[in-house]
Amino acid sequence: RRCLNRIKKTQHLNAYISVTEDLALKQAQEAETRLLQGAPKGPLDGIPFAVKDNFCTKNIRTTCASRMLRDYTPTYNATVVQKLLDQGAVLMGKTNMDEFAMGSGSTDGAFGPVRNPWTYAAPYREQTGAAQDTDWVITGGSSGGSAAAVASLTSYLALGSDTGGSTRNPGALCGVVALKPTYGLLSRHGLIPLVNSMDVPGILTRTVNDAATVLGILQGLDIRDSTTIAAPSPVTELPEDFDVKNICVGIPKEYHAPSLSEETLAQWSHVADMFERAGARVEQVSLPHTQYSIVCYSVLCRAEVASNMARFDGLEYGHCSEVDRSTEAMYAATRHEGFNDVVRGRILSGNYFLLKQNYEHYFVKAQKVRRLIANDFMHVFRSGVDVLLTPATLTDAARYSDFTREDNRTRSAQEDVFTQPVNLAGLPAVCVPTALSRRGLPIGLQLIGPALQDKKLLSVAHWIE
Ligand code: GLN
Numbered sequence: 001r002r003c004l005n006r007i008k009k010t011q012h013l014n015a016y017i018s019v020t021e022d023l024a025l026k027q028a029q030e031a032e033t034r035l036l037q038g039a040p041k042g043p044l045d046g047i048p049f050a051v052k053d054n055f056c057t058k059n060i061r062t063t064c065a066s067r068m069l070r071d072y073t074p075t076y077n078a079t080v081v082q083k084l085l086d087q088g089a090v091l092m093g094k095t096n097m098d099e100f101a102m103g104s105g106s107t108d109g110a111f112g113p114v115r116n117p118w119t120y121a122a123p124y125r126e127q128t129g130a131a132q133d134t135d136w137v138i139t140g141g142s143s144g145g146s147a148a149a150v151a152s153l154t155s156y157l158a159l160g161s162d163t164g165g166s167t168r169n170p171g172a173l174c175g176v177v178a179l180k181p182t183y184g185l186l187s188r189h190g191l192i193p194l195v196n197s198m199d200v201p202g203i204l205t206r207t208v209n210d211a212a213t214v215l216g217i218l219q220g221l222d223i224r225d226s227t228t229i230a231a232p233s234p235v236t237e238l239p240e241d242f243d244v245k246n247i248c249v250g251i252p253k254e255y256h257a258p259s260l261s262e263e264t265l266a267q268w269s270h271v272a273d274m275f276e277r278a279g280a281r282v283e284q285v286s287l288p289h290t291q292y293s294i295v296c297y298s299v300l301c302r303a304e305v306a307s308n309m310a311r312f313d314g315l316e317y318g319h320c321s322e323v324d325r326s327t328e329a330m331y332a333a334t335r336h337e338g339f340n341d342v343v344r345g346r347i348l349s350g351n352y353f354l355l356k357q358n359y360e361h362y363f364v365k366a367q368k369v370r371r372l373i374a375n376d377f378m379h380v381f382r383s384g385v386d387v388l389l390t391p392a393t394l395t396d397a398a399r400y401s402d403f404t405r406e407d408n409r410t411r412s413a414q415e416d417v418f419t420q421p422v423n424l425a426g427l428p429a430v431c432v433p434t435a436l437s438r439r440g441l442p443i444g445l446q447l448i449g450p451a452l453q454d455k456k457l458l459s460v461a462h463w464i465e
Contacts, residue, residue, distance in 0.1 A: 001025075001028075003024075003048045003092055003153070003154050003155060004019075004021055004024060004025075004092070006152065006153055006154045007019055007092065007093070007154045010117065010152045010154060012115060013114060013115045013116075013117055013148050013152060014096055014111065014112055014113065014114050014115060014145075015050075015095055015096055015114055015144075015145040015146075015148035015149045015152065015154070016050070016092075016093040016094065016095055016096065016145060016149065016154075017053045017063055017065065017093075017094050017095065017096050017109075017111050017145070018053070018060060018061055018093050018094045019092065019093040020060060020091050020092065020093050020094075021093075023060075023091060024048070024090050024091060024092050024093075027085075027088070027090040027091065028046060028048075028090050030088070031045050031046030031088045031090060032046065034046075034088065040088065041086075041087050041088040042087045042088065042217070043087075043213050043217075044084065044087040044088060044089040044157075044213070044214070044217065045087060045088030045089070046088060046089075046090060047088075047089050047090065047156050047157065048089075048090045048092045048154075048155045048156055049084055049089045049090065049091060049092065049155050049156065049157045049158060049159070050091075050092050050093055050094070050095050050145075050146055050149040050150075050154070050155040050157075050158040050159070051081055051091065051093075051094055051095065051146075051158065051159045052094070052095050052097055052101075052143050052145065052146050052158070052159055052160050052161055053065055053094040053095060053096065053097055053145070054097065054100070054101055054161055054191060054192045054194075055078040055080065055081050055094075055159055055161075055190055055191050055192075055201070056074035056076060056077060056078045056081070056190040056191075056192070057074060057077055057078070057081055057091070057094065058074060058075060058076050058077045059073060059074075059075075060073065060074075060091075060094065061073045061094070062074050062094065062192070063094075063110070063111075064097070064099065064100045064101070064192055065096060065097045065098065065099045065100075065109030065110050065111055066099045066100055066109075066110055066318075066338065066339065066340070066343070067110050067319055067337065067338050067339075067340075068312050068317075068318045068319045068334075068335075068338030068339055069192075069312075069317065069318045069319070070110065070318070070319065071318070071319075072317055072318045074190070076190065077190060078187075078189060078190025078191055078201075079187035079189040079190055079222045079224060079225070080159060080186055080187060080190075080191075080201045080218050081159070081190065082190075083217055083218055084159075084214075084217070084218075087217055089157075092149070092154060092155050095143070095145030095146045095148075095149055095158060096109055096111055096112075096114045096144065096145030096148075097109055097114075097141065097142045097143055097144065097145055097146075098141045098142035098144075098166075098342075099339070099340050099342065099343055100192070100194060100305075100309075100339075100343055101142040101143075101161055101163060101166055101194045102142065102194065102305075102342050102343060102346060103141050103142045103342065104140060104141050104142065104165065104166075104169055104415040104416055105138045105139075105140060105141045105142075105144070105398075105403050105404075105415075106138065106139045106140065106141035106142060106143075106144025106145065106170065107138055107141070107400065107403060107404055108141075108340060108342055110340070113138065113400060114138070114139045114141075114144035114145050114148050115136045115137075115138075115139070115148070115400075116136065116137045116138055116139045116140075116144075116148065116151075116173065116174060116397050116441075117148055117151045117152040117174065118137065118151070118174065118175065118397070118440070118441050118442060119135075119136040119137050121440070122440075123436055123440025123441075124137070124439060124440035124441055125440075126440065127438060127439050127440040128439055128440070134401065135399055135401070136399070136400055137173075137396075137397040137398060137399050137400065137441060138173070138397055138398055138399075138400050138403050139170045139173055139174050139397070140169040140170035140171075140172065140173035140174070140393065140397060140415075141166060141169065141170055142161075142166040142170075143158075143160025143161060143162075143166050143167050143170050143171075143202060143204070144170045144174075146158035146159060146160040146167075146170070146204050147160070147167075147170035147171050147173070147174035147176055147178070147204055148170075148174055149204075150174070150176045150204045150205060150206060151174040151175055151176050156205070156206065156210065157203065157204065157205045157210060157211075157214055158204040158205075159201055159202070159203065159204075160178070160201075160202040160203075160204055161191055161194070161199060161200070161201060161202060162180040162199070162200050162201075162202040162419075162423065163194045163195050163198045163199050163200075163301070163423055164195075164198065164297055164301070164416045164419060164420040164423050165180075165415075165416040165418075165419025165420055165422075165423070166202070167179070167180055167202025167203070167204060168180055168202070168392055168419050168429060168430075168431040168444075168446060169392070169393060169415065169416065169419060170204075171202075171204055171392075171431045171444065172392035172393050172431045172433070172442065172443070172444030172445075172446070173393060173396065173397040173441070173442065173444075174397075174442065175433040175436075175441075175442030175444070176204050176205065176206060176433065177204065177205050177206065177207060177208050177210070177211050177430065177431070177432055177433070177461070177465075178202060178203070178204050178430065178431045178444075179202060179203040179204075179205075179211045179215065179428070179429075179430045179454075179458070180200055180202050180419075180422065180423070180428065180429050180430070181200055181201075181202075181203070181215060181219065181428050181454050182200075182229075182426065182427065182428040182451050182452050182453075182454055183198070183200055183227070183423075183426030183427075183451075184200075184227050184228050184229040184426070185200075185215075185219045185220075185228070185229060185231060185428075185452070185454065186200060186201045186215075186218050186219055186228075187201075187218075187222035187224065187225040187228050188200070188201065188225050188227070188228075189222055189224035189225045193304075193308050194301070194304075194305065194308070195300065195301045195304040195305065195308075195423075196227075196304060196308070197300070197304065198300075198301075198423040198424065198426075200423075201218070203215060203218070207465065208238065208430070208432060208458055208461045208462040208465050209237070209238055209462060211430070211458060212235050212236075212237070212238050212455070212458045212462075213235075215235050215454060215455075215458070216234060216235035216236060219231040219235065219454075229452075232452045233455065235454070235455045235458075238455075238458055238459050238462045239459055242459040242460070242462065242463050244275060244278050244279065244280045244460065244463055245278065245279035245280065246279075246280075247275075247280050247281070247386040247387065247460065248280065248281040248282075248283060248384050248385050248386050249272065249275045249280050249281070249282045249283070249385070249386070249387055249388070249389050250283055250284075250285035250380055250385035250387070250388045250389070251268075251272055251282065251283065251284050251285065251388070251389055251390075252284075252285055252286065252287045252290070252380075252388055252390060253284050253285070253286055254286065254287050254288065254290035254291065255287075255290070255390045255391065255417075255418055257391075257394060257417055257418075259394050259395075259414065260391060260394050260395075261394060261395040261396070261437075263395075263396070263437050263438065263443060264391050264393070264394065264395060264396075264443055265391070267391075267434055267435050267443050267445060268389070268390070268391050268445060270434075270435075271389060271434055271445055271464055272389055274464065275389070275464075278463075282389075283385065285380045285383075285385060285388070286376075286380075287373075287376040287377065287380065287421070288376060289369065289372045289373045289375075289376050290373070290376070290417075290421055292369050292372075292373070293373055293417070293420050293421040293424060294414065294416070294417060294420065295366075296366045296369040296370055296373065296424065297416075297420045297423075297424060299353050299362050299363065299365075299366035300363070300366050300367070300370060300424075301346070301350075302346045302347075302349045302350035302353060303350045303353050303354050303362075303363050303366075304350070305343075305346045305347060305350050306346070306347050306348075306349075306350025306351045306353075306354060307350070307354075309339075309343065309347050312334075312335065312338060312339075313331050313334065313335075314330055314331060314334030314335075314338075318338065319334055319337060319338040320334055321333035321334040321336075321337050321338075335347075353366075370424045373421050373424045373425060374424060374425035374426070376421075377421075377425045377427060377448070377450075378425075381449075381450040386449070386456070386460070387447045387448065387449050387456075387457060387460050388447065388448040388449075389445060389446075389447055390418050390445070390446045390447075390448065391418050391445060391446065392418060392419065392431040392444040392445055392446040393415065393418070393444070394414070394415065394417070394418075396437040396439060396441040396442065396443055397441050397442075418446060419446070422448055426451060427448055427449065427450065427451055428448070428449050428451070428452075428453065428454040428457050429446055429447065429448040429449070429457070430446070430447050430457055430458060430461045431444040431445065431446045431447075432444060432445060432447070432461050432464060432465055434464065445464075447460055447461050447464075
């Protein structure tokens with residue numbers, strides 16, 4: 001009830017697209033009975049959680065923040081949602097996002113932008129004297145609603161999706177813990193796809209230990225997703241006495257991006273020094289193909305988007321235009337009315353990259369570059385590096401008015417420079433909040449680990465938390 005009340009009090013954040021109040025109260029009551037009988041289902045019994053609106057939820061509308069799916073109600077739960085429900089966790093609602101998870105701001109959904117809860121907290125107000133109605137800052141995205149839900153204490157955990165940084169970016173900008181697990185460790189069944197070869201369900205929580213608990217429950221093989229892999233070991237409590245003395249922390253030199261803010265750079269050095277003082281080996285390493293990752297991602301993302309979005313034709317799911325001159329005209333009108341310009345732009349360019357005469361030059365070449373980027377990480381980890389420490393975002397959260405300025409539009413792709421390569425390589429990464437900026441907004445750092453070393457990664461993250 002307290003969480004539901006907070007959802008009402010924080011409606012101005014626009015974090016939720018649907019609030020499942022009746023269901024939540026019923027589930028909470030059932031959980032309470034179990035707890036009073038001393039028979040909880042597990043550590044998440046009765047814990048409120050929120051789900052990004054691109055995970056299918058049975059009998060609960062799932063919109064992807066798009067006019068196309070405004071009234072779409074799935075008949076089944078995504079595997080990760082079902083696993084949380086099976087544990088007795090209480091679904092509070094579906095969270096706001098960028099349309100079809102395309103974006104880095106949570107400013108591009110059909111239900112309006114999400115506001116960062118830190119806008120309304122004392123540090124930001126005192127430091128900037130900002131007017132809350134006009135000077136509010138973005139959450140980052142595309143899982144901004146999920147990050148805002150955890151940061152504003154309306155849920156204890158939230159599911160996001162992460163294709164190029166969409167869980168870690170808003171996690172860092174909203175000051176919560178954000179985990180992108182190894183590709184395949186969590187089932188994508190029921191997650192409406194953006195880029196199948198990169199999508200992973202992401203976990204947003206208040207603490208690293210909470211993220212580990214949720215990972216332990218969600219990971220593992222799913223017969224409904226052929227890309228899932230068996231979990232290497234059960235994730236249980238993280239060690240409290242994890243010793244960083246014998247670990248090697250790599251600092252990728254290519255991540256000194258020109259537009260990295262001084263404050264974030266200072267935080268990055270500060271935490272690297274912390275590791276060094278505690279006896280870890282801190283080494284500069286090189287990931288030479290980083291510079292190609294944004295273009296490589298753009299080509300592969302758009303190509304997969306073009307084929308994924310073909311299913312939205314006005315017949316099978318969602319919106320159907322009233323234009324009925326011909327089948328082609330109906331398709332075209334449905335897609336024009338249903339998708340925003342970001343989605344339409346990606347479909348068009350994706351189809352261009354996939355044209356017979358362009359396929360080799362763009363798509364096949366991008367796949368080769370993807371392999372080079374993944375190999376960079378592999379070489380570094382093989383050389384004895386345990387984790388990489390990097391910034392999560394270039395700066396703290398931008399003001400909405402600055403982020404959406406026309407001349408800034410193309411910058412949006414640059415926002416993901418530190419997170420995207422990780423998806424191209426399928427590796428686990430976690431962002432943890434480490435400081436507040438001078439403007440009173442969270443700064444987070446990212447740790448990246450070798451494939452399937454999610455638990456060790458979280459143990460290191462727990463150490464800096
Ligand atoms: N910002 C990237 C994009 O727009 C990544 C999005 C994501 O991770 N879902 O594609």
